[in-house]
Amino acid sequence: MKVRTRFAPSPTGFLHIGGARTCLFSWLYARKNQGEFILRIEDTDRERSQKEYLEEILESLAWLGLDWDEIYYQSERFPIYLEQAEKLIKEGKAYSKNSAIFFKYQFEKIEVDDLIRGKIEFKELPKEEEVIIKSDKTPTYNFACVIDDALMGITHVIRGEDHISNTPKQILLYRALGFDIPQFAHLPLILSPQGGRLSKRFGATSLREYRKKGYLKEALVNYLLLLGWSPKDNREIISLKETKEIFDIKDVGKTGAVFSLDKLNWLNSQYIKEKPLEELTLLVEKYLKEEGFLESIDRTYLKKVVSLFKDRIAKLEDLKDWAKFCFYDNFEYQEETKEILKKNLSKEVRVLIEDLKNIGNFNKEEVERIFRATAENLGLKNRDLVHPARVALTGRRVGPGLFETMEVLGKEEVLKRLGWLVKYWEEENA
C-alpha cells in the first residue's frame, strides 16, 4: 500500500517553528517511502480562520521546499461530515441533542502502537460522549480529522505529541465508522528555554519572521531536522536531500527539545559561509530590497560587499548593521571607538591621505604596501594607524580586514572619510 502522510494546519495563526517541524517530518516520511504528501487545511472554525494566515502557511511551506501532492479544505467538506454523523445516528452510535450531534461510546482499554514511542495504553477516558457535529452543523476537530484521514487514505498520521490524548477518542471513532486505523507517530514538542511550550515571546514567531531576519531556508530546515533527529554520525550540517535518503521515523527521539537560537545562528552562519558568492549576492540583493534597506544597488559592488562580510555574519539582517557603512556615509563614530580616537593622529593621517592619493590601482595589496610604508616612515606601529583608519571608514572598532575594506570602498570614498577623521580631531582639539 502506498504511503500517504499529511500535514493539517489550521489557518487561525501563522506557521511557526513547531508546525514547520511537524510538517517537515511528515513530508520526509512520505518522500522517503516514495509516498504522497497531502496538505489539509483545517478551516472549520470560520470565525478564526483567515486568508492571510492561509497564504502565509502556504508561502512558508513552499519556501522551505516542502511540496504537497494534494490539498484539501475542510470548509468544503461539511456535507461529508454531516453524512457520516447521520450514519452513526442511524446505527445508534450517536444522537442529537441541543441541535448538536454527540458520539456515544463506552469505556474500553485502548492500545496504540506508536511508531516513535511504542505501545501506549489508555486505561480510561474522561468522558463517555463527545460532540462530533456542533450546533452550527460544522464538525468538531476529532470527527473531521478521523473522517478525512480515513477518506484521504492517510496511512501514517504524523503529528505533535500534544495529540496523544486525542488518539484514543479518534480510534473509537475509526471503529464506529468502520474505517481502517492508520499508523500513528507522535513527535516530541519543541520547548522554550524556560521549558514548556514555545511562546509568542520566544520561538513561536512565524516562519516569515525568520525569513525577514535573514535566515536561509537550508539552515532553518537543517536546524529543525536536528531537533529530535540525528544522522548519528556526528554530522551537524545536513541537507534535506541527504536526509531524504536516510530518514527513518523510528530514529526520531522521544524527548522534547529546547529551541536554541544560538545554534540556529551558528548553522545559519555556516550556510552563509558555504553559499557560492554569486548566489549569496542575489539572495542578499533580494533581501535588502525587500527590507527596504536599499532601493537599487550595483550588483558588482554588492558582490564585493558580500564577500567582505559573508564569513562573519550569522544572518542577512546583520548586514543592515555591520555593512551599513558600505552603502551610506552618514554614520557616526560609535561609542566603542572613543578609546581609539582619544589619540590625535591628524598629522599622521594627513600624510597617509597624501600617500594613498598616489596609488594608481587601488587594490588591497597595493593599499597594504603603501599603508605599511607610511606607518613605518611615521615611526608608528602598523596597528596604531590601522585602528583609527578603521574608525574613519566604518565608524566602528571591529570589522573586516582594513585593506579589503578600503578596496571595496574605493579610493575616493576612503580619502573622503579619512579627511573627515582629520577634521573631527581638529575640531575636538580646537
Add this chain to the structure above:
RNA sequence: GACCCCGUCGUCUAGCCAGGAUAGGACUCAGGCCUUUCGAGCCUGUAGCACGGGUUCAAAUCCCGUCGGGGUCGCCA
C-alpha cells in the same frame, strides 16, 4: 486533580532495543593562538548518564520505585 508522554554536559544529541574500555560530537561559555580589530578562523578546556533499589562478574543500557519536567482534559484545532 485525572489520564498520558518524557528524563545523557546549561542546550541539541550519539550510545540504550541485542549490558562490558577514559560516555563521543555540536552550540554556548572560558582560556590560548593568529593578527590590523573582532562578534571571524584555529587550538585547548569546563561541564552530563535525575535519585534510590534490584538483576548481573559487569548497568547510561534490563526491571521496579521515587522525584522532576511536559502534554491533554472546549460545541478551539
